[in-house]
Amino acid sequence: MTLASLDAHIAALDVADGLKSVLTVAARTCAEISDVVAGGALAGALGASGQINVQDEEQKKLDVMTNDRLTQALLACPAVAGVASEEMDEVQPASNTAGDYLVLFDPLDGSSNIDINASVGTIVSVLKSPTPTPTEADFMQAGRNQVAALYALYGPQTMLVLTTGQGVRGFTLSSDGEWILTHDAIAVSKDTKEFAINMSNLRHWSEPVQTYVGDLLKGADGPRGKNFNMRWVAAMVADVHRILMRGGVFFYPWDRREPNKPGKLRLMYEGNPMAFLIEQAGGKATTDGVEAILDIQPEHLHQRIPVALGSANEIDAFASA
Incomplete structure (x- = not known):
């Protein structure tokens, strides 16, 4: 049985081509981040960076590395008008003037877990941009306006969980770097213990x-x-x-x-x-x-x-x- 890939899933979504491009770039960058996280000390990725972020928190080296990767990749996507990150003071508008989407992200959620080899992840939110040259005010939209959200979990398996308002699906990163659909129609049980x-x-x-x-x-x-x-x-x-x-x-x-x-x-x-x-x-x-x-x-x-x-x-x- 051939399992569906994330690329095939995105291609089949009933959403604008620009949003498909944004999701593809975000997913590809999360796969790259997974390699950096997995490298740990061997990749020189552990420990503090010596910098303090806008949240008045000490940044880990991986905070900086993942923030830079996501920022650069997303701003290079023609569909992106601007980005904002938990690690940056201000929004970063794209140099192009044709982007339709704003992307906000926590590049490495759970930074305190990095040095003990516990699970961390990346969280991404996508909004429509009211203008191709956005300011901070354009990012001030209620969450109902989101057109997509996803996270990547860097754990025993690397997984990406995605919604575009059409349910929730989960994908697992294969050994050859491809996201494969492994969890379709994810649902949260109404009761719990x-x-x-x-x-x-x-x-x-x-x-x-x-x-x-x-x-x-x-x-x-x-x-x-x-x-x-x-x-x-x-x-x-x-x-x-x-x-x-x-x-x-x-x-x-x-x-x-x-x-x-x-x-x-x-x-x-x-x-x-x-x-x-x-x-x-x-x-x-x-x-x-x-x-x-x-x-x-x-x-x-x-x-x-x-x-x-x-x-x-x-x-x-x-x-x-």
Whole structure:
């Protein structure tokens, strides 16, 4: 049996040719990044870069390397009018004036996992550009405007998961560098017994979040009447991938340590693309169990939000906590 390739899948999509080009470039670049990540110390890719990014975080060498690769590849694509990255202060317009798409990305999600050889990934969001010469204001679009979202997970297998608003499909990178369709019509189960959250921050969460998580921890003897397992990879891309594969919920709530920040995760680079994928797979993606991430009108490029997403019935239970 011949398995379909990502190139064949993209070619068959009922979307504009320009979007097909953007997705092809993004997928090809993620395959290249997979090789760099796999090289690790042998490729001189481990350790800190000595630079601080716009998020006031120390960049890893791989943060810089992956950001440069994606930026250069996407800006060279004629269909791209501009890009924005979690690692860059400002948007980067393309030199051409014929591009129709804006691409936003987290080049290497889960950077803290790099030096311990745990899973990391790349997250990509695609919007239509209102103008061929975009400014930052043109990127300020709600997540519902996304025309595509994808992530690549660099784990035991390298996988790419994609939506263009026509369901969610997963592709595995073969030994010869080709993306092969291995997971068709991915769906998130409505119920789950699994949750992902950083429990070390429990004392900093708001009372409703503490109450909800406390109920989960009480298991079958508590008000939920069933036992839950907790998982935490410390890379959103890996935790969301687990939810897409077998259900579950993922939380990164507001906490009291930085009360003036609504959350830690970035709306444009993490929240929106992951919310698009989760909703397309039948799950829910919210800030608090009620407010849909995709309905948020962005106010600035590096806006942060709290996140609660995954199996629909469990997100509803969180909302009523």
